[in-house]
Amino acid sequence: MSSITFAVAGATGRLGRHVVEVLAERGHRVVPMSRATGVDIITGEGLADALAGAEVVIDVASWHASDQEAATEFFRTSARNLHEYGRKAEVTRIVAASIIGVDNATAGFLAAKKVHEELLLAGPLPVRLLRAAQFHEFVGQLLDWRQGDVAYVPALPAQLVACRTVAETLVDLALAADVSGPIPEVAGPRREILSEAAQLLGERRGIKVVGVDGSGMPDAGIAAEGGFLPGPHARLAGPTFEEWLDA
Incomplete structure (x- = not known):
């Protein structure tokens, strides 16, 4: 395959x-x-x-906090600018990373990401989306939000995936000759419980982790029912959370 020039938005991020x-x-x-x-x-x-x-823009830029209004404004502006400047530069398409289950979201960051998808798809350039499960690295963030010496982490199901695996799948999508069917998804090889994954990491960092019901999180009820887990067409790949930690 011949070399293509890619512009990557959010290139220094996770x-x-x-x-x-x-x-x-x-x-x-x-x-x-x-x-x-x-x-x-x-x-x-x-x-x-x-x-x-x-020739192709890959958009993996993200907002750094969970506030829905601020995140929505960030995604609204970034989508508009990438389409506007990209069209003038004669870019052929935008390929963007999203999150599994955003179509179910009603609040918080995921709801902002849902708007992001809609705005990207409504723009003048062709857009390909990849929805990914929560990253392995997300578990470390949950520990960083601890109160004192204890991290209270929701005992919610997730199918955590390695960033590297998402990146490989995103590049495959960007290079694919033809794309059809439902929005593709990528997730890790097995279902995990967030609090249990956090306990594995907490043991290594000397942090006590207590699993909670997650009722303070946006759309926790939807998450508990599996609303943010991969569908049957998802690509399941990469290491489990424990394998990723060991590596």
Whole structure:
């Protein structure tokens, strides 16, 4: 396959770093876009120059907090700018990472991500979406939000997936000749309970983890019923959470 020029939004983030790595390993030219590289997809600073000559945009930029209103505004602006600047640069398509179950979400960050999907799909450029399960790295975030020496983590089902696995699947989607059918999904190889995964990590960090019902989380009831678990067409791949920790 001939080399393609990709512009990666959110290139220095948790997922973006892996996307850049996978693209480079496969011999493609990568233009990393983040504020660290002088490109701001919200203000538009540096965006036109970054997209000049790019054939495909991969959007893995994300908002850093869970506030629904702020996250929605971030995604609204980023979607508009990537379409607007991308169209002017004659980009062929945008490929974006989303989250499994966003179509079920009613509140919080996932609801903002649902709006993001809708706005991307409504724009002038062709868009391909990949919905991923929560990342293995998300468990560490849950421990960081602890109160004192104890982390209270919801005992909710998840099918945690490695960022590297998501990046590989996203690049496969970006390069695919033809895409049809339902929005593709990628998740880890088996179902896990968030609090149990957190306990494995907590043991290594010396943090006590207590599983709770998650009633304070947005859409916890939907999560408890499996509303954010992969569907039957999902790609299940990569290490389990414990295997990822051991590696």
